[in-house]
Amino acid sequence: MSPDTGPIGNPLSSAGSPTEFPARAPQRLSVSFEFSPPRTDAAEKTLWETVTRLTPLHPSFFSVTYGAGGSTRQRTHDTVARLKSETGIDAAAHLTCVAATQGEIDDIARAYWDAGIRHIVALRGDPPGGMGGAYTPHPGGYANAAALVAGLKKIGNFQISVAGYPEKHPASADEKADLDNLKAKVDAGADRCITQFFFEAEDFLRFRDRAASAGVHVPIVPGIMPVSNFSAVNRIAGLCGSKVPPWFANMFEGLDDDLETRRMIAATVAGDLCRRLQGEGVEQFHFYTLNRADLTFAICHLLGVRPQ
Numbered sequence: 001m002s003p004d005t006g007p008i009g010n011p012l013s014s015a016g017s018p019t020e021f022p023a024r025a026p027q028r029l030s031v032s033f034e035f036s037p038p039r040t041d042a043a044e045k046t047l048w049e050t051v052t053r054l055t056p057l058h059p060s061f062f063s064v065t066y067g068a069g070g071s072t073r074q075r076t077h078d079t080v081a082r083l084k085s086e087t088g089i090d091a092a093a094h095l096t097c098v099a100a101t102q103g104e105i106d107d108i109a110r111a112y113w114d115a116g117i118r119h120i121v122a123l124r125g126d127p128p129g130g131m132g133g134a135y136t137p138h139p140g141g142y143a144n145a146a147a148l149v150a151g152l153k154k155i156g157n158f159q160i161s162v163a164g165y166p167e168k169h170p171a172s173a174d175e176k177a178d179l180d181n182l183k184a185k186v187d188a189g190a191d192r193c194i195t196q197f198f199f200e201a202e203d204f205l206r207f208r209d210r211a212a213s214a215g216v217h218v219p220i221v222p223g224i225m226p227v228s229n230f231s232a233v234n235r236i237a238g239l240c241g242s243k244v245p246p247w248f249a250n251m252f253e254g255l256d257d258d259l260e261t262r263r264m265i266a267a268t269v270a271g272d273l274c275r276r277l278q279g280e281g282v283e284q285f286h287f288y289t290l291n292r293a294d295l296t297f298a299i300c301h302l303l304g305v306r307p308q
Contacts, residue, residue, distance in 0.1 A: 030284040031305050032221075034063045035083075035291055037075035046291055047079075053293035055087050056307035057300055060284075062087070063121050063161075066094035073108070081115050092161065093117055096125025097148050101140040105148070109155045119159040122148045122190070135171065146181070149188040162186070164193040164220060166207035170241035179214040186216050193218060194286045196240055197225035199248050199269075201276040221284045222277055226295035227252075228259070228266040267295050271302040278303065 033054055038044035051062070064079045066072060076093055083091040093112055095105065109120065124145045127135045142148040145162055152158050162185040165178055172178035182193060193216065198204055208220045227233045230252035237244050251269060255262045274285055285303070287296045300306070 029278070029303055029305050030060045031057060031300055031303075032059045032061045032063065032284075032286045033296060034065065034286065034288050035079065036065045037067075037072045037079045038291070039072075039075075043291070050289060050291055050293040051083065051087065053297060054289070055089065057297070057305055058308055059089060061090040061092050061119055063092040063119075063286075064094060066096050066123070066125070077108075077111065077115075080112070080117055084116065090119055091117060092119035092121050092159075094121040094123060095148070095152075096123045097138065097142040097144065098125035098127065099138055099141075101138065102142055102151060103140075105142060106151065106155060109152055109158070113156045113158070118156070119161070120152055121161045121163075121194070122152060122185075123163055124148075144181075146184040146188045149185050149190050153189040159192075160190045161192045161194050161221075162190040164195045164207065164211065165241060166195050166198045166203040167241055167243055169196075170239075175210070179210060179216070182211060183214050183216050186218050191218055192221060194221045195223045196242055197223050197237075197288060198242055199245055199273065201273055201280070203243075204277060204282075205280055219284060221286050222274075222282060223286045223288060224270055224274060224299070225288045226266050226270040226290075226299060228262045228295065230262070231256075263295065267298040267302075270295070271299045274299060274303055 035047060035050070038047045062080075062083050064076050064083070066076050080091045080093045083089065095108060095112075097105070100108075112120065122145055124135070137143045142151060149160050149162065152160060162182070164182050165172075168175050168178045169181075172181065186193070193211070195204065195207070204220075204222050211220055225233065230249065234244050234249070236242075248269070251265050252262060255265070274282075277285075287299070289296045
C-alpha cells in the first residue's frame with residue numbers, strides 16, 4: 001500500500017501523479033448482492049426492479065437478510081426461493097441462532113435444502129430488541145455462529161458464508177478474541193467470510209493480514225455499503241462497530257437537502273474504496289444494496305463488471 005493516499009481520488013505514484021487504473025478489470029471480478037425481504041407491496045416492487053437491474057451483471061450469488069429474532073423468516077424463505085427460480089443465480093439465505101431451538105433451526109435448514117438452496121449465510125444474529133442490545137443464547141438453541149455452522153454441515157453440504165469484522169465486533173473483548181471466533185467458524189466448516197461494511201481500505205487490509213496470520217484460510221470478502229444517507233449510516237455504524245472517519249463525514253456536510261449530490265459522492269467514495277482494494281489483489285466484493293440498484297450498478301461499472 002502506498003502511504004501517499006487521501007480519502008478521495010486515486011493513490012499517488014512515487015512521482016506524485018495519479019496512478020493509472022485500467023478502464024476495465026484485467027479479469028472479471030466476482031460480485032454478490034445483499035437484499036432485505038420486502039415488508040410492503042411498494043417495497044416488493046422496488047426490490048424486484050432492483051433485481052432486474054442487477055441480474056445482468058451475473059453476480060456469483062444474491063443473499064437475503066433475516067430480521068432480528070427471526071422476524072422475517074417466511075419472507076426471507078420466499079424471497080430466496082423466488083430469486084433462485086426467476087434469475088437462475090445462486091441465492092443464499094441468512095440464518096441466525098436467535099429465538100429458536102436447534103431443532104427449529106435444523107428444520108429451516110432442511111426446508112432450504114429441499115427447496116434447492118445450497119448456500120447459507122450463518123450468523124449469530126442480533127438480539128430480538130435489535131443491534132446494540134445484550135445477547136443471550138436461546139434455551140436449547142445454537143450458542144453461537146460456530147455451533148450453527150457445525151450444525152448446518154451435519155444436515156447437508158451447504159456452502160456457508162460467515163461474518164467478519166475489520167474493526168472488531170463490538171461485543172468482542174479484543175481483536176484476538178474476535179479473530180479466534182472467526183477461526184472457530186471457519187474450523188467448523190465455513191467457506192467464506194464476508195465483512196461488515198467499512199470505509200477505509202487499510203482497515204480491511206490489516207484485517208485480512210491478521211486473519212491469515214491467525215490461520216483463517218478462506219476468502220475474506222469485503223462488504224461494501226454505498227452510502228447516500230449519511231445520518232442513517234452513521235447511526236448504524238455506531239451500533240455495529242464500524243468507525244466513520246472525519247473525512248467521510250466531511251464529504252456529506254451541507255448536503256442534507258441535496259440527494260442528487262449525495263448520491264454522486266456516494267458512488268465516488270465507494271468506487272474509490274473498491275478500486276484501491278482491487279489494486280491490493282481483492283477479486284470479490286459483496287454489496288449491501290439496501291434494495292436499491294443505482295449506486296451498486298454504478299460502482300460495478302467503475303470496476304469493469306458490466307452486463308453481458
